[in-house]
Amino acid sequence: MKPSEASDLLTRCAAFDNRQPSATAAMAWASALADIPLDADTFAAVDRYYGTPPKDPGQRLWIQPHDVRRIRKTIRSERLENFIYEPVADESPREYLARLRGQQNALASGRVPQPPARLALTGGPHLTVVQALDGVGRPVPDSDEDDLGDSVRRTGPLGIPCPKCGAEMGRPCKLPGGTDKQPIGRPRPKPHPARVAAAAGQPVADPAERAREEERRREASRLALARIAAEEEIHDAEIVNEDGAP
Ligand SMILES: [Zn+2]
The missing domain is CATH 1.10.8 (Helicase, Ruva Protein; domain 3)
Structure with missing residues (x-):
């Protein structure tokens, strides 16, 4: 001033x-x-x-x-409390930064109206959904005897076949082998981690799914680095212009 x-x-x-x-x-x-x-x-x-x-x-x-x-x-x-960036498809990091700064400045100065407070989701799912989900993922016994036996067997990793080595239910996991000293199929001291996870109800990791997730994270890191580099490049100019001329 x-x-x-x-x-x-x-x-x-x-x-x-x-x-x-x-x-x-x-x-x-x-x-x-x-x-x-x-x-x-x-x-x-x-x-x-x-x-x-x-x-x-x-x-x-x-x-x-x-x-x-x-x-x-x-x-x-x-005024920026409920700010949500409105992206444009295929914008470069430089375009993103310029647009972000412009949208934030317009909102901070009060030139554009405040966005409404975002509605928060509260509470759990509807009762009918809970009841429907209650039966998902549980084995259905053929008889009461099966039901009883199943509950006894399914107390640990040995209660299910191993997704890694294919050991049958109730049998220990198998070590790889194939040499004279180590024939195939000797028992493994501990069950495979995948079997422990599966027995605990965790989803079995699919190698293809894992590879896609890794690729997604690599791409996100690359984009973040590009944005940081662009921001540093125009940082000085932005500081001078931050509040605009009176
Ligand atoms: Zn196994």
Whole structure:
């Protein structure tokens, strides 16, 4: 802001604290707030400062330029609370950054209306869904005897066939072998981790699915790095233009 604008701001401050506006003070405030425009948010920062009680009830409030800067920033960031970036297909990292900055600035300045608060999903699924899911994934016994036996057998990894080595239910996992000293099929001291996981009800990892997940993560890392690189490249220019010219 210019000294003439700082003078207007000091007049607002004086309305609260009876300070004596002076040309010297206006020059100093203009210098301290050179990058802050005199807009509605700047005046609102002064109002909020004097509208908030001091921590110590006996303390006399006396606003400083850094208070204006801090509270104005808070006012603007409060408008970004429900900000959701609206992407455009096939945008480059540079286009993304420019659009992100533009959308955030428009919202922070109050030029565009606030988005509604996002609706949160609360509570669990509907009762009918819970009841339907209750039967999913459980074996259906042919008879009561089977049911009883099943509950006895299915107490650990040996209660199911091993998805890794193919050991049958109730039989220990098998070690690989094939040499004279180590014939195929000797018992493994511990069940295979996949069998333990499957017995605990965890999904068996599909190698193809795992490969797709790894590829997805690699691609996400590559994009993140590209964005960081682009941001660093134009960081300096952005800092100068952050609040715009008054
Ligand atoms: Zn096994």
